[in-house]
Amino acid sequence: MRSHRHTSRRSRILHELQHLDSFIGAQPLHIRLAVAGEHISMSTIYRTLHLLETQGRLDTIREPNGERLYRYRPGPHHQHYLTCHECGLTLTIDATVVEDWAEHIRATTNFAYITHTVELSGLCNTCAPQQPAHSGPQPPTETE
Amino acid sequence: MRSHRHTSRRSRILHELQHLDSFIGAQPLHIRLAVAGEHISMSTIYRTLHLLETQGRLDTIREPNGERLYRYRPGPHHQHYLTCHECGLTLTIDATVVEDWAEHIRATTNFAYITHTVELSGLCNTCAPQQPAHSGPQPPTETE
DNA sequence: CTTAATGCAAAATCTTTGCATGAAC
DNA sequence: GTTCATGCAAAGATTTTGCATTAAG
Numbered sequence: 001m002r003s004h005r006h007t008s009r010r011s012r013i014l015h016e017l018q019h020l021d022s023f024i025g026a027q028p029l030h031i032r033l034a035v036a037g038e039h040i041s042m043s044t045i046y047r048t049l050h051l052l053e054t055q056g057r058l059d060t061i062r063e064p065n066g067e068r069l070y071r072y073r074p075g076p077h078h079q080h081y082l083t084c085h086e087c088g089l090t091l092t093i094d095a096t097v098v099e100d101w102a103e104h105i106r107a108t109t110n111f112a113y114i115t116h117t118v119e120l121s122g123l124c125n126t127c128a129p130q131q132p133a134h135s136g137p138q139p140p141t142e143t144e
Numbered sequence: 145m146r147s148h149r150h151t152s153r154r155s156r157i158l159h160e161l162q163h164l165d166s167f168i169g170a171q172p173l174h175i176r177l178a179v180a181g182e183h184i185s186m187s188t189i190y191r192t193l194h195l196l197e198t199q200g201r202l203d204t205i206r207e208p209n210g211e212r213l214y215r216y217r218p219g220p221h222h223q224h225y226l227t228c229h230e231c232g233l234t235l236t237i238d239a240t241v242v243e244d245w246a247e248h249i250r251a252t253t254n255f256a257y258i259t260h261t262v263e264l265s266g267l268c269n270t271c272a273p274q275q276p277a278h279s280g281p282q283p284p285t286e287t288e
Numbered sequence: 289c290t291t292a293a294t295g296c297a298a299a300a301t302c303t304t305t306g307c308a309t310g311a312a313c
Numbered sequence: 314g315t316t317c318a319t320g321c322a323a324a325g326a327t328t329t330t331g332c333a334t335t336a337a338g
Contacts, residue, residue, distance in 0.1 A: 005292055005337050026328080041295045046328060048293095066210040066302075067327065082255060091253070097245045098262075105237060105264060111226060112273075114266035118242070120249060122258035129256075149312050149317060170303080185320045190303060192318095210327075211302065 004051065009040050013048045014057070014072075022088040023061055023069035023081075061119050082120040086127035093120065148195065153184050157192045158201070158216075166232040167205055167213035167225070205263050226264040230271035237264065 016033060017024070024032070026045050033040050049070055052058045058070045059078055071090065073079060080095035095118060102116040160177060161168070168176070170189050177184050193214055196202045202214045203222055215234065217223060224239035239262060246260040 003292085003338090007293060007337075009294075027326095043296080043329085044294055050328095062206055062210070065326080066206070066212075068210075082249065082253060082258070084255065091255075093249060095245070098242055101239070101241045102264065105226060106266075109226060109235070110269045111228065111235075111266035114226070114264060117261065117263040117265075119261040120246065120258060121260075122250075122255035125254045147313095147317085151312075151318060153319075171301095187304085187321080188319055194304095209301080 009038075009044050010048050010051075012038050013040065013045065014052065017052075017058065017070065017072040020072070022090045023071045023083060024088070025063070025067045025069050029070075080118050080120070082122065084124035084127055085121055086123055089124045089126075153182075153188050154192050154195075156182050157184065157189065158196065161196075161202065161214065161216040164216070166234045167215045167227060168232070169207070169211045169213050173214075224262050224264070226266065228268035228271055229265055230267055233268045233270075 012033065013029070016029065016036075026042065026049060029049075030040065030042055030045050033045075049058065049068075053060060053070070056076075056078075057073055059073045059081070060071075061069050061081070061083065063069060069088075071081070080093050080098065082091045082093050083089065098116070098118050102114065106114045156177065157173070160173065160180075170186065170193055173193075174184065174186055174189050177189075193202065193212075197204060197214065200220075200222075201217055203217045203225070204215075205213050205225070205227065207213060213232075215225070224237050224242065226235045226237050227233065242260070242262050246258065250258045
């Protein structure tokens with residue numbers, strides 16, 4: 001495997017992700033770093049995120065508009081999350097059931113290298129309309 | 145709700161989707177139709193796909209590169225699929241377990257309007273390397 | 289010194305939109 | 314005849330890439 005160098009940009013980006021408990025996109029991350037006085041180019045942001053993802057150090061989700069969001073993965077295995085559309089608040093959820101289900105599918109089909117994607121999202125307590133009984137927004141149509 | 149008109153393009157697009165048992169993107173769909181002699185602009189393809197999706201007539205998945213793929217949804221509810229990265233072959237799978245799990249999460253958190261995304265993909269029998277015991281490609285890292 | 293990382297600008301890709309024209313109702 | 318649908322080209326948005334420069338090992 002090709003060796004990678006320790007650079008200030010990379011450690012700064014990783015550090016930022018480690019201290020964030022929500023998903024963040026490349027551009028918001030760039031802005032956060034800029035505000036903190038770290039001017040790192042978008043190329044470097046993208047390349048570093050891609051590198052970290054390859055190394056299994058990040059979990060990723062996709063926004064409806066296609067934007068990729070990243071979150072530091074504390075453990076050796078991927079996690080599943082419940083995220084708030086509005087503010088990005090992220091809860092780690094136990095998806096053992098889903099893992100087992102995916103494993104079962106894996107074992108009962110002749111597909112190889114099966115990968116699964118599971119994302120849960122909604123509106124958190126703070127962002128949700130306050131009188132849910134009244135005529136609030138309707139739940140979005142599920143798109144899977 | 146605004147009324148929608150019956151037009152030849154729209155029925156042609158829907159017809160094409162109904163007779164396909166795999167997911168397809170806007171551009172491949174455009175090409176298929178063109179080959180069949182139907183020259184429908186990309187704008188119309190995109191607008192129609194969006195309309196059908198809004199109406200709950202399509203299921204969607206996203207490719208790693210961000211491309212949206214669509215598939216006709218035969219029933220009133222969304223389905224879950226196992227798709228082949230390589231050829232697009234699609235199997236409908238029973239995801240009752242996951243539905244119940246999502247419902248459980250829904251009931252035990254104070255998030256509102258929870259939506260879930262579940263995608264399974266891999267390589268089908270035909271596309272997978274033929275001697276899996278030998279040094280074939282390694283399973284891709286799961287990215288969820 | 290040798291090779292990888294960075295920044296900049298340009299390019300690539302998928303998707304959306306403004307506007308004039310044409311078709312549906 | 315109104316209003317919606319369509320095509321075309323241009324614009325948007327996110328991400329990638331070529332290339333010269335800088336810095337790590």
